[in-house]
Amino acid sequence: MFEFRSLEVVHWDYWQRFTLPLDSAIVTVVGPNGSGKTTLLDALRTLLAIEDRETARDYKTYLRHNGKPFAWLRAVVSNRPDRNGRRPFFPIMDADVTLACRIRKKGGDWTRDYQIVGGDTGVEAIESQGGEWLGLRDYRVRLEGAGLTRAIRRVLTLEQGATDKLCQYPPRELLQLVWDVFGEKPVLEDYQRARGEQFATEQELKQLGQDLAALHTRLEAAKADVRSFEEFGEIQREQQRLEVEIAPKVALAELKSTLDGGRPRLLGLRRALREAQQRQQQLDQRETGASDHVTQSRAALEAAQAAARDAEQRFLAARDLARDIEGLARRHAQLEELAASQGGSDVAALTREIEAGRRRQAELDLAAAEERRRAAEIGTQIAALSTGQRYQPGFEREFRQALDDAGIEHRMLADSVEVTDPAWEAAVEAVLNPYRHLVLLASPADAKRAFALGEKHRYRHFVVADRAPVEKASAGSLLEVLRFSADPPAWLPRQLDRIRRVATVDAGAKLPQGQDWITPTGYLREHRGGRHIGTDERHFGTSARHGRLKDLEAEQAQLARRHAEREKELAELVRKLDQAQARLLKLDAAQELVTRAAEFAQADAELAERQADAQAAAMELTQARDTVDRLREALKQEELDAAKRRAERDALARELGERRHQLAQEQRTHVRRIIEFRHQRGLMPPAWRSAQVLADARAEFETAHEVQRELERLAHRIERGGFVTDPACVALREKIGADHEALATTLSRREAHLERARRITDEARGAYINVLRATVRAYAKNLKALGELSGINVEVDQPELANDDLALAQAGLVVRFDFDRKGWIGLDDGEASGGQQVMKSLLLLVALLRDETHPGGFVFIDEPFAHLDVFNIEKVGGFLRATEAQYILTTPITHNLNVFHPTDLVLATTKRRPNSSWAEPVAVLKRANRQKASAPA
Secondary structure (H helix, E strand, O other), X not given: OOOEEEEEEEEEOOEEEEXXXXXXXXXXXXXXXXXXXXXXHHHHHHHOOOOOOOOOOOHHHHHOOOOOOEEEEEEEEEOOXXXXXXXXXXXXXXXXXXXXXXXXXXXXXXXXXXXXXXXXOOHHHHHHHOOOOEOHXXXXXXXXXXXXXXXXXXXXXXXXXXXXXXXXXXXXXXXXXXXXXXXXXXXXXXHHHHHHHHHHHHHHHHHHHHHHHHHHHHHHHHHHHHHHHHHHHHHHHHHHHHHHHHHHXXXXXXXXXXXXXXXXXXXXXXHHHXXXXXXXXXXXXXXXXXXXXXXXXXXXXXHHHHHHHHHHHHHHHHHHHHHHHXXXXXXXXXXXXXXXXXXXXXXXXXXHHHHHHHHHHHXXXXXXXXXXXXXXXXXXXXXXXXXXXXXXXXXXXXXXXXXXXXXXXXXXXXXXXXXOOHHHHHXXXXXXXXXXXXXXXXXXXXXHHHHHHHHHOOXXXXXXXXXXXXXXXXXXXXXXXXXXXOOOEOXXXXXXXXXXXXXXXXXXXXXXXXXXXXXXXXXXXXXXXXXXXXXXXXXXOHHHHHHHHHHHHXXXXXXXXXXXXXXXXXXXXXXXXXXXXXXXXXXXXXXXXXXXXXXXXXXXXXXXXXXHHHHHXXXXXXXXXXXXXXXXXXXXXXXXXXXXXXXXXXXXXXXXXXXXXXXXXXXXHHHHHHHXXXXXXXXXXXXXXXXXXXXXXXXXXXXXXXXXXXXXXXXXXXXXXXXXXXXXXXXXXXXXXXXXXXXXXXHHHHHHHHHHHHHHHHHHHHHHHHXXXXXXHHHHHHHHHHHHHHOOEEEEXXXXXXOOHHHHHHOOOEEEEEOOOOOEEOOOXXXXXXXXXHHHHHHHHHHHHOOOOOOOOEEEEEOOOOOOOHHHHHHHHHXXXXXXXXXEEEEOXXXXXXXXXXXXXXXXXXXXXXXXXXXXXXXXXXXXXXXXXXXXX
């Protein structure tokens, strides 16, 4: 590691140009606040290309103050060989090396160029000789090669008052810093990068596996396409075979079979024609005799009809004469009965009796009319209930008819409710009785029209359009014993669910205040109070319809019994009224008997003779009419037989014509088939003409129609099957198969390589764990050695290092310190004082720089004595002198003079005077002889 010998600044902040010596192990920069101490350290940091600092100031801040377009920073550093003989700035072999930073303004922005040259070379010489200017990245690489690692650069970024922050590092971060400083971090990063590459390779292999699966899917699809193509080819070949070979063979075989079967048919047609001709001759012979018999039957019927008319005339004359004699006899008996009943009758009493009878008759007629109306109404209700319907009163029936005429679909609530527990029918009927005529609309869109019809017909019950499904009923509620076949009004289930079922009034009284309840008999308790609302009527559910039907049938039977009794009473009353009316008329029956005595005597004498004559004439008329009916039936039968014979002759004539036509047509068809068979047989190859070949074709397909159906089936299969018809699918399958096999081989090979790389990486990192342990031991040794120099006991716990990503990432370095034998304290546990924090940070910091094989190095520490007392300042100073590194320290002028005790070189900064453009150069105080003075004046 190199050390600083001198520093030259040109146009840096308010410094115009000066050169400072830095050839001392401990350099202390002293000055008041704002005099440029940090500016000097920032110049060194800019020269070393250190920028990752937690501050708002960068190098451009210091260049904007003086107004100059350029600035130079130049330092002379050591280039001594280490214990291995290697120089930091090899291949430069000079003992000293110049580091130069040229800053210029280009295009409105500042740019930096760096150069490393051998020896102590001035700014003008560097500018004149040109040389190789380095960019920021190349310059940092050269400095890292000289020992300025990234970890040391990170330490050099600590700001003023932050030297105690190293002890605040957590164990894991401190261990990472140690590995970074000692060069192990890049190796671990290489291992991690290898693991990352392996992970990326694994993900890539997973992607390749997915690609292989996709390719496999494509391969299976390609195979399916090839199978479809092959199946399409087979269907086409089958179509060609059927069309070219099978269809002609089957057609020829079918035609030959038709010819063979046509000969017996011709013989049968000729035989049937001869039989029909014979039947026609027999019918002609029978028709000649039957015509004469029909003529004779018609003459006999006409004679019988004339005799029947004569007998009817004689019967009518005898009947009229006997009827007149019977009328006189009946009149004679009636007069005798009246004459016997006449006596001293009271006219007023008969009149009152007739009036009372007439009133009773009117009452009975009125009651009969009322019962007939009720019986008709009961019959209508029984008919409706017997078919599963509900009886509808007139106003409900009229309103529903109006809804149906308007096309409004609806149903009644009473038809939608079923009681599941018969014990609670009375309670349900009591609660739902006001809603038994409620109308449920199927569509809410019909509400407006339905309401208008309700107003027109003055329908006094609810018409509901807003309906909702019934939610689950609460346990013990009245809703629990109901089942709805259609959605009811939304408010009705809520009302029923609020009512609790209780066995008695006492049980209901035990429920909370405000709870509605009802008993099985219908006693309801609600917010208005309690009342009995039970009713004997039943309108809801199947049991209600059955009970209503039974009551109506009983009432109908009772009406029938009352009707029979009333009819009997009415008949007796009519008879008595007729008798009273006859007595009231006071007919003189005796006088009429005397006047018409001779007429009545002659009628009595001739009555038996005239009745006998009328009976004899009636018998004669009956015999004459029976004869006419018998002859008429016989003639009718003969005419029917004649009609059947005519129909049979006509049918036989048509049959003869049809058979002659059929025979002629069959003969022509047979000849045409012979010609067609010979023509088709001549077109076919000789090998297809044999009887065995044709029989084989008929065995496969019975008819040509079956062949055509098979062709249609194959065509339909091709049309609907979606077959692949492109022959390129075969080549595509081969191509995809080859790609699949190649990708599978590649994937297998790469997986083997990945597994081998994982194994090698794990083995290499496992071996490198020993190097990491050695690094930690070396750092612990440095800490303990520095602790002995400073009089502080240091103890370091070796971290648990394993060949595992998680273990390495979580590993930490635990360090404990013992100040003045007061007990062990950790890195940042809150028990250390400010001075002890500084000492811990210095130990941790210097231990990072301590290297027995590469001695030297430098450290920038801003105000390391800020939190120390006099004793600790001397202690820190002694510690700094005991180490081999170069320290550039800052301190304000207000500190104790003991801060200058360990230093040999003091740089004193001053503030810029108000009227001066440039600040005064930094004063240099160098200790002449350490044994003569303890601190500069």
